[in-house]
Amino acid sequence: xxQVKQSPQSLIVQKGGISIINCAxxxxxxxxxxxxxxxxxxxxxxxxxxxPDVSEKKEGRFTISxxxxxxxxxxxxxxxxxxxxATYFCAVPSYSGGYxxxxxxxxxxxQVIP
Amino acid sequence: xxxxxxxPSRDICQRGTSLTIQCQVDSQVTxxxxxxxxxxxxxxxxxxxxxxxxxxxxxxxxxxxxxxxxPNLTFSTLTVSNMSPEDSSIYLCSVVPGVRxxxxxxxxxxxxxx
Numbered sequence: 001x002x003q004v005k006q007s008p009q010s011l012i013v014q015k016g017g018i019s020i021i022n023c024a025x026x027x028x029x030x031x032x033x034x035x036x037x038x039x040x041x042x043x044x045x046x047x048x049x050x051x052p053d054v055s056e057k058k059e060g061r062f063t064i065s066x067x068x069x070x071x072x073x074x075x076x077x078x079x080x081x082x083x084x085x086a087t088y089f090c091a092v093p094s095y096s097g098g099y100x101x102x103x104x105x106x107x108x109x110x111q112v113i114p
Numbered sequence: 115x116x117x118x119x120x121x122p123s124r125d126i127c128q129r130g131t132s133l134t135i136q137c138q139v140d141s142q143v144t145x146x147x148x149x150x151x152x153x154x155x156x157x158x159x160x161x162x163x164x165x166x167x168x169x170x171x172x173x174x175x176x177x178x179x180x181x182x183x184x185p186n187l188t189f190s191t192l193t194v195s196n197m198s199p200e201d202s203s204i205y206l207c208s209v210v211p212g213v214r215x216x217x218x219x220x221x222x223x224x225x226x227x228x
Contacts, residue, residue, distance in 0.1 A: 034216050043120075043206050043219035044157070089156060091217070099145050099164075100210050102217045104157045 006090050006105030013112050019077040021108045023090030026071065033066060033073045036089045036104075044089060048075070080112045116141055116211040120220035127197055127227050134193045135223045137207030142187035147208040148180070151222070157206065163190045197227045 005024045013019045023033075034049035050057040050064040050073065057064045063076040077084055090105040117140040127133050137146060148160040161171040161182055169182040183191045194201055207220040 032216060036219075041222075041224065043118075043204075043222040046216050046218065049216050093217075099162065100217075101147075101159060101162070102208070102210075103159075107156050 004090060004092055004103050004105045006108060008108060009106065010109045011111070013077075013080045013110065015080060015082060015112055015114050017080050017112075019075075019080045019084065019110055019112070021075045021088050021090070021110070022072065023074065023105050024070075024072045025092045030093050032093065033064065034091050035062075035064065035075045036091060038087045038089065038107075047088070077110075080110075082112045082114055085110055085112050116143065116209050116218045118207055118209060118218060118220035120207050120223055122223055123221060124224040125226070127225065129198050129227055131197055132193055132195045133197065133225060134191050135205055135207075137190045137192070137220055139188045139209050139211075141211060143209045143211055144187070145210065146184060146190040147210075147217070148182065148190075148192045149206040149208060149219075151204040151206060153203070160192070160205075194225065197225075199227045201225065202227045 003026045007022050032049045032051055035047045036044035037047040038044040048059050048062050048064055050066050055066050061078045066073040088108045091102050093100045093102050119138045121136045146163045149157040150160050151157050159172050160175045161169045163169045163182045163184040165184045165187050179195055181193045204222040204224050206222045208217050210217050
């Protein structure tokens with residue numbers, strides 16, 4: 001059973017600040033490392049994902065940093081905005097019986113205050 | 115990507131009754147996944163549904179409680195049977211539309227059992 005450790009559990013950031021969420025995983029290699037964003041009452045939406053052959057991927061204000069040797073990846077939200085207030089989940093895929101399963105981190109509730 | 119429609123979006127049910135949740139995908143997919151998200155918690159995989167075969171259940175989930183149908187490559191249902199207040203959660207349908215690609219989610223069904 002794949003274990004995924006996510007931290008912090010909650011985070012309060014001033015508008016314009018940087019939000020950083022970390023994720024650590026065990027075992028094997030994966031094809032991608034995604035972050036999901038979930039607003040209250042909604043399903044998780046894919047925010048950004050990185051392949052293991054690169055160390056960083058940036059999309060707008062969102063950046064994933066990946067450290068393969070340490071088995072860690074993190075989400076950085078630059079210039080955080082109140083609209084970024086949501087719960088963020090990291091996830092790792094695993095393969096069993098020929099199909100992919102996804103294990104989620106415990107989630108980080110981000111609050112961006114004006 | 116994939117567009118997933120779930121119905122109902124929410125429901126309030128009496129204990130002891132059953133609720134069937136529907137999941138429709140806009141493209142054919144081999145596997146469909148059902149998750150449970152208890153209040154304030156992360157996502158837990160209930161089962162994996164493959165068209166034409168019995169669903170595969172994760173530890174702690176049984177077919178009698180969560181029967182699943184998968185009649186074709188774009189549709190699945192999850193039934194929550196003999197409900198109790200402990201079943202109050204968000205239930206989410208998910209697909210992985212390509213080979214070794216990211217997972218996509220429906221908006222979820224918010225179930226309250228009274």
